[in-house]
Amino acid sequence: SAHYTPVTPSNLCKPRRLYISFSDVGWENWIIAPQGYMANYCLGECPFPLTAELNSTNHAILQTMVHSLDPEGTPQPCCVPVRLSPISILYYDNNDNVVLRHYEDMVVDECGC
């Protein structure tokens, strides 16, 4: 028989705020813009049963079921980014040229199990 421990919603798998400040890493003299950006990260539980808003794969559903039956043997599925968006960075290169560069998958918009 599966034992079922209710999970408070706040620790379900979802994006958590994380602001990256370029001046904190001492990059403010070559990065023109932005000065920083919200990168976020994923954190939280993927409990059995997985609800729809947890963006889970079929395998994750399977794994939570097995975890509920054998918590010691099989861990919960991971909470990972499932939708990311890009950012552009404007900076000076070593030759004082101005560069606008596009970087994919730099912001976590959605997490899933």
Added chain:
Amino acid sequence: LSLQESLLLKSLGLSTRPSPKTPVPVPSVLWRIFQKRKTLPSTNKDLADGSRVEEFNVPGNIIRVFTDQGHFIHNGQPQRLLCLQKRLYFNLSVLEESERLTMAQLEIKFSQNSYHASSQGQVFELRLYQTFQMSLRGMSSHEHGRELLVEQSFAQLHKSLLFNLSGVAKGWRTQSRNLGLILEISVSGGDDAAAPRTGRLQSLCTSIDSFVDTSLLVVTLSPQQCKASRRRR
């Protein structure tokens, strides 16, 4: 550099932390594109093709504006009808080998839209020459080492003139083949016009004095930064 910083720079496609010496003003074209992308809603960002620069309708995910490292060429007394002669040089060696150059646009800027009374209606001629192997066998005059790329006349009404140099710039990726360009702007006098007196020539060239500088905007596509096609859930 700490290990973390060098790994982060590497993920951003940079081998070292840039250290600009004399930062130049940010070109307005880049600032506009940057602001436009920044204000895109995140759902649109996800759909936008990050490997294409829609403003120029070419593939690309890096846009650089190179500052001109050339110099003015002074030949003592002004030559026949010549107002300006300048060597242009853009150092493209910063481009990574894996980057594919998809566009290069030369911009010649003047300080203002110039409707000088003195040069009202004055037509100028602009020539761009590509210079190549200058003195293989001790040729002293570099005149022979150039090839005409562009020749057009213009009435100096606009703040800047744009020229597509994508083909030429691709050749500049080999540093030894990058000997720059020569820009000439002269008073359009036609063939039969006699060379005006020096004073008159200088007054005709006045509006060309509003020449500010040149820059080269280059778009490249770096395959590492292209989005791996990720299956949607």
